[in-house]
Amino acid sequence: MHTLEAGARERLLTHCDFSKGPYIAVVHARAKLNPGMRKSEEFMLRTILRSAKDIKKYERLVSTMRAKGYNAYGYVSVHARAAKPALRIFLHTLLDKVYDVITLKGERRKSAKKHLTPNRIHKEYITALSQKGCIAGERYFMIDIDTKDPDTYCDCFNKLQSIAEKDKKNYNKDRLCYDTIIVAEYESKNGYHIITKAFNPNLMKMEDVEVKPATCNPMLFLEYIQGATV
Secondary structure (H helix, E strand, C coil), X not given: CCCCCHXXXXXXXXXXXXXXXCEEEEEEECHHHCCCCCHHHCEEEEEEECCHHHHHHHHHHHHHHHHHCCCEEEEXXXXXXXXXXXXXXHHHHHHHHHHHHHHCCHHHHHHHHHHHCHHHHHHHHHHHHCCCCCECCCCEEEEEECCCCHHHHHHHHHHHHHHHHXXXXXXXXXXXXXXXXXXXXXXXXXXXXXXXXXXXXXXXXXXXXXXXXXXXXXXXEEEEECCCCC
């Protein structure tokens, strides 16, 4: 089994507050990491982390990806997920698929049955858990800085400082400093991921900087995974 990099393991343990709910871990084989792969050929492996013990489930995904020979990135959801609304979405989807199996005939019925295998059902639940209406706790933004340039990094922090000062009603009036809006910050493969409280994203217009609100289901970078060579 893949041994998780110390930095990735520490990031998972630091970031994930399992008392809020489960998190979704993803291993994503991207075209830009794999020469010859088309965008349409990208794929991902997903699992649910309900406790620190489940980190082993993420490690198994990484091992599977490496064995396939693909380079990939590992991610974890910024937000803990809310199981009750996800269950409602999942059951609604499942009933639709069962209805198709009952009512359809011939080849269409055979095709519908393929969606009711244990593996496909599990994937449907993860998809439900990933919906924007299934966030547990406060909704955060993630700022994706796609460069290691120190000037861009500093400019981003200065903008966040300015945003916090202009929005005093939402943040601690006595401590108008970075921690009034910034929840956590991590280094990514090509830059930085900064988790913040919600703000007006139009105030953060910068080159190489993308603001990802909670509704976009932002994913926090964990590690770069190199596929095994034959």
